[in-house]
Amino acid sequence: MDTAAIDRFEAGRGRLASLAYRLLGSAADAEDAVQDAFLRWQAADRDHIEVPEAWLTKVVTHLCLDRLRSAQARHERAAGDWLPEPLLEGDPMLxxxxxxxxxxxxxLAVLTLMERLSPVERAAYVLREAxxxxxxxxxxxxxxxxxxSQQHVHRARRRVAAERRGGDPADPATARKVVEEFLAAATSGRTERLVELLTADAVAVSDGAGLARRLLRxxxxxxIASLVRAGFTPSAAKRRMAGGNPTMHLTLLNGSPAVVAVVEGRVVGAVAFDVAGGKVASMCGIAAAHRLGRLNEEWQRYEPGAPIASAW
Structure with missing residues (x-):
């Protein structure tokens, strides 16, 4: 390819990666899909492509649909072993x-809910909403x-809204304040306060650090309050599993307040919160190494504030 053709593709790479990530929920899979699209762009008769952006969008979307429909993807998702890969605030793939x-x-909450949609519903929803x-x-x-298209988007919106916990999501400032209160209660051992800060239909999901055969719900x-309180209780077993004594940082993952556990500059776990109605509606805990690859890469360039807790 000539330089102009390469530059044209690279100019849209970020948008294509963001589209693929929303469709697949995996940064690694999204990068693979974009690279496959580049190979097709390289082999295409580009003189006959009237609108390159539209052509590339269609190629990436169908590559993602093929992945979502693959036997392996269907098996992983049906087996309950799937969670989205978290992305740190500022990550261009968002x-x-x-x-x-x-x-x-x-x-992360909506990406998880979109697992209930068919591949075409998911694609239509993402193309319209995002x-x-x-x-x-x-x-x-x-x-x-x-x-x-209108029907797919309507059904997707209805299904996502029906599955949302606690009603409408809170604005960013309110969500952060609620999570700060929740974490203060967790670190001080106030279980009753934790219960008060959870919606009646709250749910917590964890990958069990990759050790469980299925997601833990x-x-x-x-x-949930008992689980959170136990999670903030120090123990030698936890330190051994983490590979050291982690510091806990409050940040944003996928636009939502989250706690990231770090040992010697390496992210070993993360918990993202979904806040609605002034309370925590859902929590998503991720500690399996294969889900933290992109987050670890971005963390090396990130400047976190002071940790909210410095020891287990």
């Missing part, structure tokens, strides 16, 4: 975040009718 819809579409494509263009990208405020 993509557009100007509107509430764009920010919500990349939150990238504000009109239905006519979505129809062209997905090779469906405009009416079908906890329901009821009392059960």
């Amino acid at each position: 993509g557009p975040a100007e509107t509430v819809e764009q920010r919500e579409s990349v939150s 990238f504000t494509y009109p239905h006519a263009e979505i129809a062209g990208i997905l090779d469906i009718t405009e009416s079908a 906890y329901r009821t405020p009392e059960r």
Whole structure:
């Protein structure tokens, strides 16, 4: 390829990666999909491509749909072993975040809920909510009718809204304040206060540091509060598993307040919070190394504030 063709692709790489990440929930898979798109761009008859951005968007979307429909992906998701890969604030793969819809579409809570959608519903929802494509263009990208695009987006919105815990999500400032109160209660051992700060239908999900065969799910405020309190209780076993004594940092993952545990500059775990109605509606705990690769890369360039806790 000539330099102009390469430059044209690279100019859109960030947007394509953000699209692929929202569709796949994995930074590594998103990078692979974009690289596959580059190979197709390289082999294409580019003189006959009228709108390169539209052509590349369609190619990446269909590459992601193929991955979502693959036997391996269906098995992993059906087996309950799937969680989104968290991204640190400022990561360019998060993509557009100007509107509430764009920010919500990349939150760990919504990425997890989108697992309930069919691949085409997920693609239509992402193209509409995150990238504000009109239905006519979505129809062209997905090779469906405009009416079908409208139906897919409507069903996706309805299903995501129905599964949201605690009602409408809180604004960023309120969410951070609630999480700070929640963490203060956790570190001081005030279990009753933890229960008060959880919605009645709260749920916590964890990958069990990659040691459990299936995702671990906890329901009821009392059960979750007990789990959180135990998580902040020091123990030699936890230190051995983490490889040292971690510091806990409050930051943003996928636009939501989160706690990141770090040992000697290495991220060993993270918990992201979804806040609604002034309370914690859901928690997502991730500690499996294969889900923390991108987060670790970005953490090396990140300047965290003072830790909220410096020892277990």
